[in-house]
Amino acid sequence: VGSEMALNGAAAHAFSHILYKSLLFMCAGAMAVYAGRATLVEWTDSQDDSMDRGASSHTQQWKEPDHPLPWGLFALYMIGALSISGVPLLSGFISKPMILESLGKAHHEAGLLILIAASIGTFLHTGLKIPYAMWIKPRLDSASGLVDVASQNHDVDDQASPETDAPLTHKLPLSQWLAMSLGAGLCLLFGLAPDLLYGWLPYPVKFSPFEAYPISESLMTLSGGFFAFVLLRKWLYRPGRVLDLDWIYQKGGEPLRKVVVDTSWAVFGAVDIVVQRMASSMTQWFRGEKGTGPTPAQRFNLAQPSIESAIAWIVGTMLVIGLALVL
Structure with a gap:
């Protein structure tokens, strides 16, 4: 776009993105520790069928965490998730509406619609799907008698890690709690006082996120994500095929070899x-x-x-x- 508001929005969003994305990464690591998984992929039951498809892919079925995740971690995660979704009074809200308004003033309707759709998808996945699966759904299943999350894998704490031969404690160090709390606090601070960031932007800021239009636009975007989650919830956790990145060059490797190598030899x-x-x-x-x-x-x-x-x-x-x- 190139306007002063667009450049200010890009700079502000880069700063805000560092805050909430680092918080989300730390929370994801903490969730992996509590859930007894090494990676996010291991939260699903995977059956590799790469031999059948000729590339790396697997069928995934969502699996409940081994231990219930603490609500304190839920609060910290939701601050990051709502920040990346552009919820008012959080850090993402002070930059996203600025970018959207700059696109609207420049009459870039296509780019504006793409960013709004991306915001809906972000809130659907990060703000609703993951917290529902990791905190809400296990407790609802436990309350209904479907599964006892607390005793589902009660002997996991006594198991030894294959790398360290140390018992899995499912506890976070105090330093990680402090780091996540600091990130959440900064998301709240800049969301409540955006002028602390606006004063460092390259151009004078002629924008206030606390006006009717940015707030209503954010609420409509969040409402769209919420209704999409309600309608699609039954299909969000169904088994499905997830293609790994190497599928691209494994499936395309043989035709490329024939074109380059075989043709060259000929x-x-x-x-x-x-x-x-x-x-x-x-x-x-x-x-x-x-x-x-x-x-x-x-x-x-x-x-x-x-x-x-x-x-x-x-x-x-x-x-x-x-x-x-x-x-």
């Missing part, structure tokens, strides 16, 4: 045949195996040259030397 083979035939023909001609009369080897015999050959060699040598001096 070209090199054809060129090699032509060169060999030319070399064979020249060798036969030089040896006098084709035609009659003196052979080129006899014609240009330097041991007993004819006068014509000697003159030709002298003139040719002088021409070569002269060209070398001129050039």
